[in-house]
Amino acid sequence: MxxxxxxxxxxxxxxxxxxxxIPKFSEMFIKANLYGIDLNKSSGVKVPEATGVxxxxxxxxxxxxxxxxxxxxxxxxxxxxxxxxxxxVQLIAALLSMTCMLLLGFADDVLDLRWRHKLLLPSMASxxxxxxxxxxxxxxxxxxxxxxxxxxxxxVKLGILYYVYMGLLAVFATNxxxxxxxxxxxxxxxxxxxxVSVMVFNLTSLSGLSRSYHEFSLYxxxxxxxxxxxxxxxxxxxxxxxxxxxxxxxxxxxxxVVSILGHFSKxxxxxxxxxxxxxxxxLPQLFHILPCPRHRLPKYIKEDDVVTMSTTTANWNEIxxxxxxxxxxLSKLGFLHVIRKETKGNETxxxxxLTIINLILKFYGPMHEQSLTITLLGVxxxxxxxxFMVRYPLAHLLFGEIVV
Amino acid sequence: MxxxxxxxxxxxxxxxxxxxxIPKFSEMFIKANLYGIDLNKSSGVKVPEATGVxxxxxxxxxxxxxxxxxxxxxxxxxxxxxxxxxxxVQLIAALLSMTCMLLLGFADDVLDLRWRHKLLLPSMASxxxxxxxxxxxxxxxxxxxxxxxxxxxxxVKLGILYYVYMGLLAVFATNxxxxxxxxxxxxxxxxxxxxVSVMVFNLTSLSGLSRSYHEFSLYxxxxxxxxxxxxxxxxxxxxxxxxxxxxxxxxxxxxxVVSILGHFSKxxxxxxxxxxxxxxxxLPQLFHILPCPRHRLPKYIKEDDVVTMSTTTANWNEIxxxxxxxxxxLSKLGFLHVIRKETKGNETxxxxxLTIINLILKFYGPMHEQSLTITLLGVxxxxxxxxFMVRYPLAHLLFGEIVV
Numbered sequence: 001m002x003x004x005x006x007x008x009x010x011x012x013x014x015x016x017x018x019x020x021x022i023p024k025f026s027e028m029f030i031k032a033n034l035y036g037i038d039l040n041k042s043s044g045v046k047v048p049e050a051t052g053v054x055x056x057x058x059x060x061x062x063x064x065x066x067x068x069x070x071x072x073x074x075x076x077x078x079x080x081x082x083x084x085x086x087x088x089v090q091l092i093a094a095l096l097s098m099t100c101m102l103l104l105g106f107a108d109d110v111l112d113l114r115w116r117h118k119l120l121l122p123s124m125a126s127x128x129x130x131x132x133x134x135x136x137x138x139x140x141x142x143x144x145x146x147x148x149x150x151x152x153x154x155x156v157k158l159g160i161l162y163y164v165y166m167g168l169l170a171v172f173a174t175n176x177x178x179x180x181x182x183x184x185x186x187x188x189x190x191x192x193x194x195x196v197s198v199m200v201f202n203l204t205s206l207s208g209l210s211r212s213y214h215e216f217s218l219y220x221x222x223x224x225x226x227x228x229x230x231x232x233x234x235x236x237x238x239x240x241x242x243x244x245x246x247x248x249x250x251x252x253x254x255x256x257v258v259s260i261l262g263h264f265s266k267x268x269x270x271x272x273x274x275x276x277x278x279x280x281x282x283l284p285q286l287f288h289i290l291p292c293p294r295h296r297l298p299k300y301i302k303e304d305d306v307v308t309m310s311t312t313t314a315n316w317n318e319i320x321x322x323x324x325x326x327x328x329x330l331s332k333l334g335f336l337h338v339i340r341k342e343t344k345g346n347e348t349x350x351x352x353x354l355t356i357i358n359l360i361l362k363f364y365g366p367m368h369e370q371s372l373t374i375t376l377l378g379v380x381x382x383x384x385x386x387x388f389m390v391r392y393p394l395a396h397l398l399f400g401e402i403v404v
Numbered sequence: 405m406x407x408x409x410x411x412x413x414x415x416x417x418x419x420x421x422x423x424x425x426i427p428k429f430s431e432m433f434i435k436a437n438l439y440g441i442d443l444n445k446s447s448g449v450k451v452p453e454a455t456g457v458x459x460x461x462x463x464x465x466x467x468x469x470x471x472x473x474x475x476x477x478x479x480x481x482x483x484x485x486x487x488x489x490x491x492x493v494q495l496i497a498a499l500l501s502m503t504c505m506l507l508l509g510f511a512d513d514v515l516d517l518r519w520r521h522k523l524l525l526p527s528m529a530s531x532x533x534x535x536x537x538x539x540x541x542x543x544x545x546x547x548x549x550x551x552x553x554x555x556x557x558x559x560v561k562l563g564i565l566y567y568v569y570m571g572l573l574a575v576f577a578t579n580x581x582x583x584x585x586x587x588x589x590x591x592x593x594x595x596x597x598x599x600v601s602v603m604v605f606n607l608t609s610l611s612g613l614s615r616s617y618h619e620f621s622l623y624x625x626x627x628x629x630x631x632x633x634x635x636x637x638x639x640x641x642x643x644x645x646x647x648x649x650x651x652x653x654x655x656x657x658x659x660x661v662v663s664i665l666g667h668f669s670k671x672x673x674x675x676x677x678x679x680x681x682x683x684x685x686x687l688p689q690l691f692h693i694l695p696c697p698r699h700r701l702p703k704y705i706k707e708d709d710v711v712t713m714s715t716t717t718a719n720w721n722e723i724x725x726x727x728x729x730x731x732x733x734l735s736k737l738g739f740l741h742v743i744r745k746e747t748k749g750n751e752t753x754x755x756x757x758l759t760i761i762n763l764i765l766k767f768y769g770p771m772h773e774q775s776l777t778i779t780l781l782g783v784x785x786x787x788x789x790x791x792f793m794v795r796y797p798l799a800h801l802l803f804g805e806i807v808v
Contacts, residue, residue, distance in 0.1 A: 028515045033437040053511060060504065061528055067535035074539075085489040092496045092536065099500060100464065103507040107457060110514050111432045124465055131471035132496065135478075 002070050002215045011226035014062040018055050018230035025054055036242055040300040040307055040369050050109035052247025055227040056102040062223045086136040093132035094257045101125035105249030119171055126170035129257055130163055145398040166260050174252030176275035182297040183369055184237040189377045191251040192228050195221055197271045197384040217262040224254055237370040270387035274380050278356045285354045290323045296353035298361055308366035309358040316347040337362045406474050406619045415630030418466040422459050422634035429458055440646055444704040444711055444773050454513035456651025459631040460506040466627045490540040497536035498661040505529035509653030523575055530574035533661055534567055549802040570664050578656030580679035586701040588641040589777045594784045595655040599629050601675045601788040621666040628658055641774040674791035678784050682760045689758045694727045700757035702765055712770035713762035720751040741766045
């Protein structure tokens, strides 16, 4: 039987274990060439990279050990009658998808894979979950919003499109955290806030009909919170370790898996508002409509120990018409810092790189790195509060009833 | 429905894909500092290490895709009646254990973990399989050999001891391949012969009552053979890539998983005779009863382009009594090359390192590296033939009937 108390206890244990293990492995990571130099510090110290693999492994060990604790009492009863086979196999498949993502994330950190792999890897890692979903449930109906019911009826069977949606959600969740990153504590901090939001949502939904879905999610989210909190302590400003793509991928897949198999993927998207905004704001650079440098991190100003927005400079005439339009519109709306210069008949344009990290720095000016992280995590927190406030009224408005 | 033809077809596809992928990733591995220098060559070329991660990932992708092919037709029937829930969840758990081992093996190759981890990692990776076995079957009876039935009865319930046995088998299988390694093509070649032996055994047992167990095994063994054959082409003398601990661990776990969940672990041990002999022969050095150098590879003689047995030299008086006994006995039996010298009252002893690789070189003298690999693979092949010859008579003798 799933017990929140036991899971919470094991999650605290997982956190304490992770907290002690990370420093022990640091030396090994540096020896193995797995380190980065913190660009926003003047020290030039080697910081171990990809330590998300340590938190991931502790997470897996704990969730493996929880299997018999959760399911063994079914053995004592008449087995074939009550055993929740589908839930059980989904749980193992969820673990398989997460392990897969951890492996592929770590391979990415080690081998420095190309951009196209970043889309391929989460698709591959989500395969077990999708395959098992197909074999066990294959429920692809969605409830139609009230406005469209006249045309479509109350529910629509999406079929293969539903699998595409689930796959895309996994790809989005893994990469969305990865592109809102780069300053101390941000990846891990935002993931922790999302995880806590999911936990609160699960805990407040336990009384409903879908109790088992929310227990399913808590099974993973609690140990995730335990290990991630431990990582955050070491990753907080000034970072002694970096979490790496390993952590971002693993986190994204965890969120995708619990929300898909827990049937609350729409609610999850509400917790991802900052990531969605950052993704939309980044689109012109991600799709190379506007020139994009390799790194879009804020720029470090050594004299004042602050960071300021980083910019890209391009030849105005070489920018495509759509790019020019985007620059003009965003600039008019106050969402882009733009400087146009003409020197010797050569017209250049300089604009801040399109991440909400730089956008915050545009609005508030240069600030200390830690303040920037706190501001961004504040945004994440406020968005979670908003998500809780709008979720139920929104569901009522769209679907006429509370839909989970 | 499981189809051998479809699985074989996909396995060939997996092999072709692996064959083309490995060279594409080679450059990346070297850039990431994942390479070794071949000690038995004079070229000093950097050879990519840990490429087992590529074959492992292709293997996983193919076995993931096979899930709906194998199980989806149950969906069309009355679901709860016939769906083989326990087999299905064991299949997913088997994949989870293998993925876990691939991750941990790769982490070992990258981070160069310590010896104690080499025992810990396979234990951890076998957890999902053991946990799921506990929840789904928890069958721990073993049939008692005829001789002991007067005392113990026809079967004995081993309880937790059975789990210890399964865990130890996983630890043994993963490490046994890893310590019979070090010359071009040996790890991959021996694994391939074991896999083919398992396949033949499964195919010849399909007509019996335990058909589903053997199909279960074939589900994994065929894609394993496909990907491993492709790896062997690149790993054969002179190796263009090394397979790494990643491959040895992954292979060992694959064998452990299919034989445990396929209920033929005793038969598997027959295919592991060379590894068992090598393990027993290595024991004095592994347990430091006799001094053991870091590497026990054969020694390369550049002038003749051959390899010869490597030796360890130690002070005779510093060797423990048990060690002296072992040296004397093995030497008398002709299984150890020993040279004792006395210079200036200092008595030293030189003996070949205790691996069957060096033992072959003791018997046949220095030979070309490729000939050595072929000889060792010949031993592996002959042992497999022997295993098939003794298996049925042995089972009859011990258990009075054919027991699978």
